[in-house]
Amino acid sequence: MTLHRWRNLVNTLMFGVTAACALATVCVLFWILGFLLWNGGKSLNLAFFTQLPKPPGETGGGMANAIIGSAQIVLIASLMGIPIGFLGGIYLAEFGRGAFPFVVRYTADLLNGVPSIVMGLFAYSIVVRPMHHFSALAGGVALSVILIPTTIRTTEQFLRAVPQTLREGALALGANKWKAIVTVVVPAAMRGVATGMILGVARIAGESAPLLFTSFGNQYWGRSLGQPTASLPVMIFTYAISPYADWHREAWAAGLVLLAVMLLLNISARLVLSPGAPRN
């Protein structure tokens, strides 16, 4: 075999291997999607969105309380996590020089890698134990601890991508640094920053582990943010490991709804980032 033919053979072979791996990735994704659509689609109905869960043995019912509960928990987490992450990101990008910002950056990256269940443990010990019961608030705290590091880093990165000449342009007109940041730098980076926030929220909306022992779960409407609160991811967990066929059906439906929410958030993030989006 000549060297030339050998090289051609390797070329073809490697193309085949890489293409097969790419195909495998897509196949797994579509397999999951198909599974969810098939099983979830069969069980999804209006009652799922409007009714409370039925006790085991009875068929029907829905997860209206978990949908609202998830929304509450994610909202609490966003209200705490986004402002802290956003302002911290501004600090890192615009004022961050020296040892302290290095520590902040490093800590944020470390926090990003901490398993989410550990965040649940943390929220359990600082919120659930002092309050003596599970609550939406505790779940929100756990999720916000996940949201902060991603928000701070994406905010920093998008602010850093704003050309230095824009900052100089604002300063040259007599703006001070803070004014330049607020009126020029942040607006210029806002689309990217907003995308990062949406993706961060999408991530925490699907977390189940940190909620297991913080917001816990509830078969009824939560009466307040201080009460144990149902959430979609935890409902999926609880229902999927139950011995009841009807609950399995509901778990699939919940999975499909959660997927749809993720998809919606991802698409909106892409729309915000796309060049066609309205400029400031």
Next chain:
Amino acid sequence: MHKMMGTLERSTIAGPPAPPNPGAAAERVQPKLKISQLNFFYGAYQALHAVDLEIASNRITALIGPSGCGKSTFLRVLNRMHETVRGARVTGEVFLDNEDALAMDVSKLRRRVGMVFQKPNPFPKSIFENVAYGLRVNGAPGGTRMKDAVEHSLRRAALWDEVKDKLHKSAYDLSGGQQQRLCIARGLAVDPEVLLLDEPSSALDPIATAKIEELVFHLKENCTIVIVTHNMQQAARIADDTGFFLLGKLIEFDKTETIFKNPAKKETEDYITGRFG
């Protein structure tokens, strides 16, 4: 000091009346900017060496020289933009009229000494908001007066006719040359006494460049212009006075005509005639 003579002479004859200076002799004209013994350091590296220069009011002063000679660094000291660079340090004096520019409030200084940059840098806002920015930052109210001020600045920058129907479109929809004139309008809106231009047409095509030059030429009626350019023809075309920088030193400063036709220093002549740089 002989470098100054040309400037002073001409501004006395042709220049518009400069602000009175009670301390000076009657025939002496007060310079708009007076720079003495200016040294500039980036960390341990010295970028400017003992620069002395007087910039006359209502004239166009060009600063020329090869890349890295310190002309842009010098320009950025005049409105203290160098302070955004870490490790930058200045010794010496810069006086704007009779005030110490290095000691006054930096926002105030930059309102009086505006700057236009090499690459057009409009803000990601509408054309109108770009021009209004400086006024808003300095606390001007909106409304009709703002509209008038924006129109006035756009007219001064010879851009009004091209943008009057799309004031609320994004500034990024404009061409490069229009964007640069927008940046000039933005700088003019706060009514600066001095406008610094840092190679304002180096990123533009010849037609856009010609428009900028014509515009700058007319601006000197109300404004003192200092322009850094790597284009010697540009300096020859528009500048009243020209300074030649080399290796961080101001080698020669005189009337533009003298610099180009009869330079006193050999380095200047070598550069002008294209022997290096």
